[in-house]
Amino acid sequence: MAISEDNSGLFPIFILTMLTLLVVPCTIIKLCRAASKKAKAVSCQCSVCSRSVKYDKSIFKKILSVSTWSNLILLLSWIMIGVLVDYVNHLDHEIEVFNPFNILGLQFGASDSEIKKAYRRLAVQYHPDKNPDPDAHKYFVESISKAYQALTDPISREHFVKYGHPDGQQGFKMGIALPHFLLNIKGSSGGILLLCIVGVCILLPLVAAALHLLKLRNYTVNNVRIPTIASYYMYMKPSLSPSKLMEVYVKCMEYLEIPIYWTEAECLKKIFTLVRSELNVDLRNIKQELAKFFKHHPALVKAELLVQVHLTRQTEALSPRLQKDFKRMMEPAPRLLNELMKIAVVIRPDLEHGWLRSAISVMEFSQSIIQAVPLSARKATSAYPEGYASFLQLPHFNDSVVKKIARKKVKTLQEFRDMKTEDRAELLSQTAGFSAAEIQDIEAVLDIMPSVTFEISFGTEGDEGIQEDDIVTLQGRVTLKRANGLTRVLPHAPLYPFPKEEYWWLILADESSNRVWYWQRLSFMGDRVENGSRLVKGRFLTLCEGNYDLTWYLLCDSWIGCDKKKKVKVKVKVVKRARGVSEEGPVLEEGEDVEEEIEEEEDDEGYDTEYSKHEGKAVASSSALDDEIKKIQSYLAGF
Missing domain, CATH: 2.60.40.150 (C2 domain)
Structure with missing residues (x-):
């Protein structure tokens, strides 16, 4: 017999084993991915970028940069492993084979007289008549008495010496390392065992696979919603200007799902007034245009105004809630613009080619989003053959500075870059009134410009x-x-x-x-x-x-x-x-x-390489894409 046939003491070891089998491979994969990441890029060193929150080098910011859900779950799993290891090492009772010599405190092969002396000594200490403690009584009955009987009975002692157990040769036993209370629910231990096997080995992998497939069904490889791709494909035209492209860009599910609050109406109307020159509206009838503009889908109105307020560099006019929504919009912007560019250049089955002018407009729109430059600044004029948007991406530059520089016959960014450093510093200090520190910032940006x-x-x-x-x-x-x-x-x-x-x-x-x-x-x-x-x-x-x-x-x-x-x-x-x-x-x-x-x-x-003609056909002609287009149309028609 054994001291404990209860397997519940193995439950922490079972959990520790299963957790280790999951956590160790995940950690190895994480470390391998971190080791194979691209070389760390250098950020801009100008004073304007140094004050930017996104380049904050504080310890708190570094902690937040690695505080993703997957990393936090991995960290908690390792903490749990450490706790379980400590718990297993400090168990009150160890699960071991029944050994009567050890229980009586004797060496293996002790004589009968030594066995009796040891029994009497322990009986004085643990017998119920001498010690009223219930634990002492339990230990005396279940351990000391059984050990004495096993060693004083010749057959039991022979069995122990020969097979290591007083009852003779033992058969193979198998149990499940679950808590005792789960295995004693009206004798339904077999059902509990079956439920655990089905849950851990079948249901858990199926649930994980179903969640992964559900994400693949709703998102592209670049983490963009499938309905967004359908919407972009439906509204893309052969020749769109950057201002017209704005109407296509904001029609994505990522922006349509941003919540709308009626309390934001007044703030959005103020934003409309600030950016009205960038909108395709008649400035002579601003009230009528305001009412007409706000008749569109509320999410589209909000999205376009937030993008325009970013392009015109007036985000300080946003309320705290709109600031949060603005950051939510800007985070997926590079991915959305990447997909929009693919839609513009992808080979269409009915045309067998993509559209150049729309692709150029997408890139111009992307540049304006990243540099926060108004789309109107890209228009070519007699004073600025290529527009003056390229100057506005330089630190400390604004419309007035660009006009002053243009009077000195510097009308394009390339002409400005081709100047000697001394001549450029003289132009900036004397014409634009820049300080030495501001000129240094401009030179720092020109140094990293490709x-x-x-x-x-x-x-x-x-x-x-x-x-x-x-x-x-x-x-x-x-x-x-x-x-x-x-x-x-x-x-x-x-x-x-x-x-x-x-x-x-x-x-x-x-x-x-x-x-x-x-x-x-x-x-x-x-x-x-x-x-x-x-x-x-x-x-x-x-x-x-x-x-x-x-x-x-x-x-x-x-x-x-x-x-x-x-x-x-x-x-x-x-x-x-x-x-x-x-x-x-x-x-x-x-x-x-x-x-x-x-x-x-x-x-x-x-x-x-991304060149396949057949890939373009697959994107355009799939029935899933047609279904998503219908969903977008019905969704927008509901408003």
């Missing part, structure tokens, strides 16, 4: 030239340089409330027909960048026969005035396939050559 160059070639295999429905392979390198020599730097964006990495969109398009042939999203924050240069490689299908003047665009989603545009020096004539020899090859511009082959680099890693 300049990009790229060389890309494309062609097909063989000597037949580019023919209709050929798969064209492109290959090249994009190089990013900054004045301070760094590559991984976060953009200067003090008014955007969250840290933001810069991304670049490489687009090959036909300007005249508004067609996007190829697109790819690039980042210089990863390990695949060498000395500021990264490989670009991809494929795309040619369109119908004809001559095409193509243009490469390299657009930044964070900086204004850093985009690059480069004409392809080749007019490609796409010819229909003949049965025998090919008809014609590429038609070249005068004085230009075309490479007939593109050597494959040994290392094919280090590049990302």
